Amino acid sequence: MIKTRFTELVGIEHPIVQGGMQWVGRAELVAAVANAGALGLITALTQPTPEDLTKEIARCRDLTDKPFGVNLTILPAIKPPPYAEYRQAIIEAGIKIVETAGNKPQEHVTEFKKHGIKIIHKCTSVRHALSAERMGVDAISIDGFECAGHPGEDDTPGLILIPAAADKVKIPLIASGGFGDGRGLVAALALGAEGINMGTRFMCTKESPIHQLVKERIVANDERETELIFRTMRNTSRVAKNAISTKVVAMEKEGAKFEDVRELVAGARGKMVYATGDADEGIWSAGQVQGLIHDIPTCAELVSRIMRDAEAIMQSRFEGMLSGAQRQAAE
Numbered sequence: 001m002i003k004t005r006f007t008e009l010v011g012i013e014h015p016i017v018q019g020g021m022q023w024v025g026r027a028e029l030v031a032a033v034a035n036a037g038a039l040g041l042i043t044a045l046t047q048p049t050p051e052d053l054t055k056e057i058a059r060c061r062d063l064t065d066k067p068f069g070v071n072l073t074i075l076p077a078i079k080p081p082p083y084a085e086y087r088q089a090i091i092e093a094g095i096k097i098v099e100t101a102g103n104k105p106q107e108h109v110t111e112f113k114k115h116g117i118k119i120i121h122k123c124t125s126v127r128h129a130l131s132a133e134r135m136g137v138d139a140i141s142i143d144g145f146e147c148a149g150h151p152g153e154d155d156t157p158g159l160i161l162i163p164a165a166a167d168k169v170k171i172p173l174i175a176s177g178g179f180g181d182g183r184g185l186v187a188a189l190a191l192g193a194e195g196i197n198m199g200t201r202f203m204c205t206k207e208s209p210i211h212q213l214v215k216e217r218i219v220a221n222d223e224r225e226t227e228l229i230f231r232t233m234r235n236t237s238r239v240a241k242n243a244i245s246t247k248v249v250a251m252e253k254e255g256a257k258f259e260d261v262r263e264l265v266a267g268a269r270g271k272m273v274y275a276t277g278d279a280d281e282g283i284w285s286a287g288q289v290q291g292l293i294h295d296i297p298t299c300a301e302l303v304s305r306i307m308r309d310a311e312a313i314m315q316s317r318f319e320g321m322l323s324g325a326q327r328q329a330a331e
């Protein structure tokens with residue numbers, strides 16, 4: 001059992017979070033994560049309307065009586081979704097934990113706080129973490145350059161970003177990006193975090209609502225199988241390497257603008273990947289941690305394995321090294 005300020009804050013057993021995932025963060029996965037004693041997050045914008053989100057939250061409550069939360073991702077868009085309505089649906093459903101991600105969360109933070117909701121803000125730099133802390137969020141999830149999705153433009157890997165954030169942030173800090181096993185959890189704790197957030201690893205579990213062939217592709221992929229698209233537009237996204245993402249990167253090198261790649265990167269095509277299992281049909285997010293993923297366990301198996309391995313490292317490996325060193329010093 002590893003207890004941290006974060007597990008206390010959100011009332012969960014293990015310091016592990018399943019981050020928001022477009023098209024993946026649905027009730028069956030979130031409930032399985034919650035039942036495993038970790039924190040699952042429904043992805044609000046995966047639901048076509050705020051009413052659908054209300055139904056998805058109810059569906060999740062039918063599957064678990066453990067705490068779970070909702071992710072609200074605020075991204076720049078020409079025609080933004082009705083954020084205030086999604087926010088209201090979250091509040092009215094009685095959700096008590098929210099993960100915010102993306103730009104300028106202040107308006108949402110203020111409203112969520114009025115209703116006693118605990119907010120984990122996910123960001124990719126120390127300066128944004130400090131600004132979210134000043135806004136009044138309750139915890140920070142710091143996403144290193146390894147992560148799936150949006151790693152930001154600073155390219156700071158977790159090994160630097162996590163301790164740099166831990167040195168400055170006072171509220172509980174969750175390490176995100178590149179985590180998939182017990183070794184990662186121990187490393188995150190050593191670097192000053194109070195838990196880990198995982199996307200790609202949870203995407204590759206039995207309960208994850210995506211096609212089996214995509215899960216098998218993640219298992220087959222190694223740590224090199226990602227691409228960084230939208231670099232030239234300063235809106236970098238780490239996605240699985242496939243025919244489409246490789247083409248988009250090549251087109252960007254030739255000077256392509258968003259309009260030129262719009263059809264290739266369409267969200268509807270990415271969604272089809274998960275439905276059909278054709279991993280080359282569109283763009284889908286996955287991180288470098290693919291290199292550490294070798295199986296498709298249930299969420300319960302995954303969480304208990306991470307905890308068992310982390311505890312073994314802390315108890316046997318570290319203590320063995322320490323007592324070995326003490327023995328040598330005494331000799």
Ligand SMILES: Cc1cc2nc3c(=O)[nH]c(=O)nc-3n(C[C@H](O)[C@H](O)[C@H](O)COP(=O)(O)O)c2cc1C
Binds near residue numbers: 021022100101
């Ligand atoms: C398929 C997929 C979809 C994602 N969609 C979102 C999203 O909609 N909002 C968000 O805040 N993060 C999103 N993420 C990022 C994750 O929440 C998490 O921060 C990231 O996956 C951590 O890196 P890892 O994949 O190395 O564990 C997504 C990740 C994946 C794998």
